[in-house]
Amino acid sequence: MSPASSKTPFYITTAITYPNGAPHIGHAYEYISADAMARFKRLDGFDVFFLTGTDEHGLKIAQTAEREGLTPQEFVDRQAEVYREVHELLGTSYDRLIRTTDPDHYGAAQSIWKRMADAGDIYLDKYEGWYSVRDEAFYTEDETEVRDGVRYSKETDTEVTWTAEESYFFRLSAYQDRLLAYYESHPEFGAPQYRFNEVISFVKHGLEDLSISRTSFDWGVPVPDAPGHVMYVWVDALTNYLTGVGYPDVASEQFEKFWPADVHIIGKDISRFHAIYWPAFLMSAGLELPRRVMIHGFLQNNGVKMSKSLGNVVAPADMIAQYGLDAVRYFFLREVPYGADGSYSHEAIVGRMNADLANNLGNLAQRSLSMVAKNLDGVVPEPGEFTAADREVLDAAAALLPAVRAAFDRQEFSRALEAIWAVLGDTNAYFAEQAPWVLRKTDPARMATVLYVTLEVVRQVGILVQPVMPASAARLLDVLGQPEGEARLFAALGTPIAPGTALPAPAPVFPRYEEPAGA
Numbered sequence: 001m002s003p004a005s006s007k008t009p010f011y012i013t014t015a016i017t018y019p020n021g022a023p024h025i026g027h028a029y030e031y032i033s034a035d036a037m038a039r040f041k042r043l044d045g046f047d048v049f050f051l052t053g054t055d056e057h058g059l060k061i062a063q064t065a066e067r068e069g070l071t072p073q074e075f076v077d078r079q080a081e082v083y084r085e086v087h088e089l090l091g092t093s094y095d096r097l098i099r100t101t102d103p104d105h106y107g108a109a110q111s112i113w114k115r116m117a118d119a120g121d122i123y124l125d126k127y128e129g130w131y132s133v134r135d136e137a138f139y140t141e142d143e144t145e146v147r148d149g150v151r152y153s154k155e156t157d158t159e160v161t162w163t164a165e166e167s168y169f170f171r172l173s174a175y176q177d178r179l180l181a182y183y184e185s186h187p188e189f190g191a192p193q194y195r196f197n198e199v200i201s202f203v204k205h206g207l208e209d210l211s212i213s214r215t216s217f218d219w220g221v222p223v224p225d226a227p228g229h230v231m232y233v234w235v236d237a238l239t240n241y242l243t244g245v246g247y248p249d250v251a252s253e254q255f256e257k258f259w260p261a262d263v264h265i266i267g268k269d270i271s272r273f274h275a276i277y278w279p280a281f282l283m284s285a286g287l288e289l290p291r292r293v294m295i296h297g298f299l300q301n302n303g304v305k306m307s308k309s310l311g312n313v314v315a316p317a318d319m320i321a322q323y324g325l326d327a328v329r330y331f332f333l334r335e336v337p338y339g340a341d342g343s344y345s346h347e348a349i350v351g352r353m354n355a356d357l358a359n360n361l362g363n364l365a366q367r368s369l370s371m372v373a374k375n376l377d378g379v380v381p382e383p384g385e386f387t388a389a390d391r392e393v394l395d396a397a398a399a400l401l402p403a404v405r406a407a408f409d410r411q412e413f414s415r416a417l418e419a420i421w422a423v424l425g426d427t428n429a430y431f432a433e434q435a436p437w438v439l440r441k442t443d444p445a446r447m448a449t450v451l452y453v454t455l456e457v458v459r460q461v462g463i464l465v466q467p468v469m470p471a472s473a474a475r476l477l478d479v480l481g482q483p484e485g486e487a488r489l490f491a492a493l494g495t496p497i498a499p500g501t502a503l504p505a506p507a508p509v510f511p512r513y514e515e516p517a518g519a
């Protein structure tokens with residue numbers, strides 16, 4: 001075994017969530033997708049660091065805390081725990097759950113501020129403009145509109161209020177050309193292209209300097225040497241990606257190894273912060289830029305936007321209780337092309353569970369395994385010479401890893417799963433055509449070969465779906481006699497299942513979803 005230090009590092013992050021409300025399916029979607037990516041890279045031999053967490057400062061948090069009669073600190077302590085529990089429920093394999101109230105994060109945020117100030121990019125002026133507390137974002141007058149006497153952000157439809165205060169500014173306007181040049185020379189930086197194009201056209205329209213401190217409240221990271229000023233929450237929040245890997249100690253082993261991040265996973269509403277402000281801050285601070293910002297879409301309930309007033313906000317816990325964690329993980333990653341907006345519904349989830357999981361994968365595994373148990377003493381048989389039909393499915397399964405890897409590297413999770421299920425479809429057809437239950441009487445040696453081929457495809461699939469369905473894949477690999485550890489890494493895909501492997505009693509791994517009686 002090579003030592004861990006020789007592995008290629010891979011650093012992945014999610015957005016850090018505002019913990020002011022209850023976790024919803026949109027959050028779960030982001031955590032699940034980033035988690036699948038992190039697990040994929042670990043299985044593929046990378047040294048992964050996976051960061052997620054909570055964004056605990058800012059006016060929105062301070063106001064919510066006040067409404068609940070708590071201090072901001074009491075409020076975020078309580079809410080951070082709620083989000084920690086969601087991660088536990090989802091099986092998120094994070095390496096650190098960062099909180100922007102963690103002591104090391106204050107030092108990191110103040111350090112990047114000082115670097116930007118030293119670069120001459122921060123100056124003191126007066127801010128006058130429209131602020132959305134909900135978005136923690138500033139809007140220009142023409143980005144807002146008035147309806148029934150209330151002014152809203154056109155883009156996000158949240159209320160904005162007139163804000164006038166002394167503020168530090170970041171010279172964002174000076175970065176327009178450098179950002180455009182960077183996008184041009186790094187075509188992998190923003191994805192998917194159709195979402196990143198919006199970012200590019202925003203930058204092309206011209207950038208205004210950004211207000212980056214507030215004096216009207218104190219729930220934030222203090223600006224160095226500027227009493228009364230706290231940092232604009234987004235300066236503090238974005239810096240979490242540096243804190244998570246050891247910044248400001250840029251000479252630390254962790255920082256040298258993991259920075260720059262390989263991919264920031266974020267939703268479409270915050271692409272401007274990640275693909276414009278964040279690279280500009282890093283350029284100013286003389287730090288490397290993340291390699292990629294992957295912008296996912298929004299999930300809707302039955303095609304309708306989730307909102308508290310409509311009462312259609314689904315709690316991740318309820319969905320998991322109903323369908324099981326792995327079915328939910330599979331559904332989200334398979335159903336919606338990553339980047340696009342998507343919708344979920346009971347019918348769609350049950351459809352995927354029964355067709356893809358119970359039928360195509362579960363039945364194939366169960367039928368082949370129970371034939372081995374009944375007819376071959378539960379031992380993986382020695383195959384005979386492979387026919388063209390055998391070779392076709394075996395070769396298709398062996399070709400999956402490069403295809404699935406290429407898809408994951410672009411966060412095209414649905415394409416990866418589609419490729420795997422295409423092979424399962426072909427293998428089901430092969431199994432039906434070869435009819436091993438007939439061969440049992442006519443040609444037992446040939447039956448053994450067909451079962452061997454089928455088990456080998458199921459093994460490949462079991463290994464490859466681990467990032468998406470960790471617990472079910474583990475059970476599948478258990479019944480295939482594949483021990484935990486090396487036999488389950490992607491490196492093991494090239495070594496076919498060993499004849500003579502004793503298999504435990506087969507147990508179904510993917511049950512059909514049955515409507516509860518009376519439903």
Ligand code: ME8
Binds near residue numbers: 025237269298299
């Ligand atoms: O924006 N579908 O936090 P947040 C899919 N604190 N994704 C959704 C979604 C939906 N319906 N609703 C929200 C923040 N999201 C900041 C981030 S990062 C330095 C600071 C996504 O709690 C959203 O796009 O409002 C974002 O990526 C994440 O959930 C957290 O949103």
